Amino acid sequence: MTKQQTIDQYESACNAVLDKINNLYFEGEADIDWVGDEIGGTATIADYFFNMDYMMTALRHNASEKQFFGYYDEQLEKGGAKMNFKNYIKYYEGFNKVNKSKTEDVTCPICNMKFTYLEYLDSHIFNKHGFLSVTTKSSHQH
Numbered sequence: 001m002t003k004q005q006t007i008d009q010y011e012s013a014c015n016a017v018l019d020k021i022n023n024l025y026f027e028g029e030a031d032i033d034w035v036g037d038e039i040g041g042t043a044t045i046a047d048y049f050f051n052m053d054y055m056m057t058a059l060r061h062n063a064s065e066k067q068f069f070g071y072y073d074e075q076l077e078k079g080g081a082k083m084n085f086k087n088y089i090k091y092y093e094g095f096n097k098v099n100k101s102k103t104e105d106v107t108c109p110i111c112n113m114k115f116t117y118l119e120y121l122d123s124h125i126f127n128k129h130g131f132l133s134v135t136t137k138s139s140h141q142h
């Protein structure tokens with residue numbers, strides 16, 4: 001394989017990933033592009049920015065629409081999440097199954113630590129695991 005063929009293969013694979021993301025999370029209708037025409041760098045879909053790692057993690061771990069946009073929103077709000085996207089997808093269901101009742105003990109879905117108040121669990125999850133909140137749900141429009 002020539003160098004140019006290697007580059008062409010990589011770029012067509014990256015374009016395929018971008019198309020797949022557009023189909024899965026934007027009904028295939030968003031405008032897609034690469035920043036600075038660098039295929040495989042940062043992709044733009046509508047007014048979102050994704051790198052290859054983010055898009056591949058979403059595909060590899062079957063991120064739901066809520067997870068795909070939820071993690072993105074949390075990163076924007078916090079200026080960089082401590083938890084990586086893969087773990088966010090992995091633990092997402094657990095976070096959303098946390099008992100929202102304040103009168104009962106609540107358990108961290110990651111380390112199983114018990115807390116008497118939801119507020120304590122909330123700050124634990126933020127400080128220890130980097131997940132924004134279990135009590136507030138980020139709403140999202142696209």
Ligand SMILES: [Zn+2]
Nearest residue numbers: 108110111113
């Ligand atoms: Zn924990």
